[in-house]
Amino acid sequence: MGISLAWVAVETLPGELALARLSLSKTAKQCGYPFIGLVSHALPYNWFLLAASRCDHRIASPASMAAISLGCRAVACAVEEHVGFASCELWEDGKRSWSVAHDGSEDPENISFEGRVPQRFHALVASVEGEDSENFDGHFHMDIPLILAKELSGFRHDDINPAVDDTPFDVLHDEQGVRPWWRLWQ
Template identity: 25%
Template sequence: MGFKISWLAFEALDKATLLDALGFHDTGASDEANEAPFSAAQLPNGWSIIWSNDFGWIETQSVKLPFPTKRTIACQLHEGLMFSAAHGAKDGIEMWSLSHDAQTDLHNLSMTGDLPATFPAIRDRLFEEQKAEDAGSAEVDFIFDIPIELAQSVTGFRHDLWEMDGRRPNWSVIEPKSPPRPQHSFFKWPFKRKGESR
């Protein structure tokens, strides 16, 4: 079935502060394989991250916290639809977004704002790999990885890697403190995904 997830990471913000600001309770139970609906970790490089096994969760989240923040990265991916997206914000203000939707076109890549400096090299390398793939069996969608790798280039985190710099994040199960209430999404989501099932 593949991954159908979303994750949200804040730079230089400790895990406990992030969970409290977003209304989560840390149960303390380990979740090494991210099997719970929500889990969280303090990454070795200082980023704090919340992982959701709900592909659409990130679409309801605001990253404007009650106190100043540095960089924020949101990432969403659905391997069944081959849809991926990454968004970047600074102190609650969206700075850029990047998405790929293979339902629209295999080479689809939509972007807004001032993308990180790592973007051109990631884009060029993966488009070259896609060009070579298209000349052969054309079974792999390399463009899908562009938003994911861009998010990784900022945070150091990638959903399908167990370790960061030789260290495994200490994931724990987290739960909402109260039933989630509908929120106005901070991020702009103009993307329409055909055939989506959650």
């Protein structure tokens, strides 16, 4: 089946401010990982994570990333495992610095990028395993955006990480698009 996930990690921005910039609020609920819905979590090294159980969730949209990255850095990552899609973007002070994406539905060895990607990107592309490789200690094209996102923020959705896994996630409420039940037709 595979995971469908969008996540954003923002550096040095207090969690409450990150939530406010995206019109999100904490509920009184907590949950573990994997989760369903929208959650937040403090990460080590002064990063704050927002994650949604849909790879196309608005938290990783250009408008959201421009808002959340004002005055700081933010990483957006989207993963749709069942079709072999992964992407990563770095935003700084409201602007996208670079992006990397792999779309396995187009080609299993597809990798695209825009902007001034880190030198590490080129090293990862040069050392990628071939499609038919059985070396599971190596990395594949789909891993490249995920590796870059982890190297920036310290988070990768499919890693075992006690700092993240052993602490509950805060369940969030999305304030955008909320309408009273009697206005469902609008």
